[in-house]
Amino acid sequence: MSMVQRGSQRARTMITRARENKRPEDSVVSLVVKYLLFAMNFLCWLIGGVMVGTGIWAYIEKNKYYHVQIQHIYDVFFDLSIIFLVLGLTIWILGFAGCLGALRENICLLKFYYIIIFIILFLELTVCIMAFLFRSKTKEIVTGGLNKNLISRYDKEDPDVKDFIDFIQENIECCGVTEEGYLDWNTNKYYNCTEKNRSALKCMVPHSCCINQFTISEGTTNLFCSGQVLDLSNSAAKKQIHTIGCIDKMLILGKENLPFMGGIVLAVIFPQLLAVYLARKLESQIRDQMGL
Template sequence: MSGKHYKGPEVSCCIKYFIFGFNVIFWFLGIAFLGIGLWAWNEKGVLSNISSITDLGGFDPVWLFLVVGGVMFILGFAGCIGALRENTFLLKFFSVFLGIIFFLELTAGVLAFVFKDWIKDQLYFFINNNIRAYRDDIDLQNLIDFTQEYWQCCGAFGADDWNLNIYFNCTDSNASRERCGVPFSCCTKDPAEDVINTQCGYDARQKPVHGLHWGSVSSRWEGTSRAIANASMDSAAPLPYLSSWPLLQPPPLSLNGIKPSSETVLTQSKSF
């Protein structure tokens, strides 16, 4: 390995091998993320037809694995080899890379607070654009379902956002059985049921159906944006903000900030 080596006082072996071991784990995690991403693209046939990357109308979650895996791989490699070989070039690269991540997180926290209305509009546009592509990609579908289940919401502004999807819209020309409905992930979790009822959202917007998440992303945004800003400015570190995760838990189910009465909660729902 070329590059200047550390020529100062002897570095503690404990510190040296601790940093080395930590970065080895980080490095292998990056390889794992990259492997999962490439495997997913291979299953979709993207690797055999690169031009198909642009065919998906919505966001492909595989990009998350590839980008995160790539960053982890580069950081892990630089930190691992730099610590083991005491290579000053790689160690400086590692430090600068971490500094850039630190700065980007701090900047993101400030921007999320200052331009929260603009970010909110972009978030709604992003969500609705992916609602249109809900059935186009199984990974995107799973991501949307997970988000709606976790945050107990249905669409960006509400359940009617699903009118943007060709399978769920209420137009007379739509012959789908899911017409005027919502995905099963909009349904309320019922711990008494062991089987997922994937049909619980049928006709949900055509007739009164209880047991659904009638809340929206808009009712969750204010608290979440503040939590992200606080986490970024308080910690501003490249590792997860463990102390801030409780702030990101979904708030109580509500519709435009108003909690539903007990009469609106129904037993007919589903389990996940």
């Protein structure tokens, strides 16, 4: 064996021994990055598990009394049990991948983790940008879809939709969905003001539209507090109910509270950006340590 070959073999042996005898303090993997990523995802993993459990429990309990068949996307959007289940499962899977990937320094899991989060972040930003650039069209699509699939389904057969609409109308003081506002309730089979309607709620709107729901006694909701407002003009109806549509009211509130809305956007985006940064940083450190 030549001197060059012997020297090369000796160098490889020394490198191998150095790697085997490497002390923990010589590691290029930052413990701060590693355990910060682990802690973030362990928390997400727990939250995701709780959400999955809550979603399953809520779905089972709901279907004991009501069975709402899923026919289109709006049935999913306004079924809180399904939303909790889907979001919880997504958070649980990502939390598990990030948690185990950081703890075991697994490059494949880390790569899966930050790629999925990056895709989610990209989709969120794309939707926001497209909604901003095509505001009129977006508003038209959203209001049309909600009016068709929410107002007409406000009844005892779908309590989730009913509770959701009441919550929105009460808390942001609106009524209906579109620019027509309270008149949207003419499309509901119980409230419409047509001759064919034999319901006791004819020509009314839900109690959640009323300025004062407690017209009988404090703490007792009067389901008939709106009177016959669908037969009244907008100016006359304003004395009893909130007449503006909920989409328009949300847009007004958004413009009036831009700093708050910006804070919400940052609160959603920043953790995702931090997670991607930490995962990529840890992956890079692991590769450096492995000599890849």
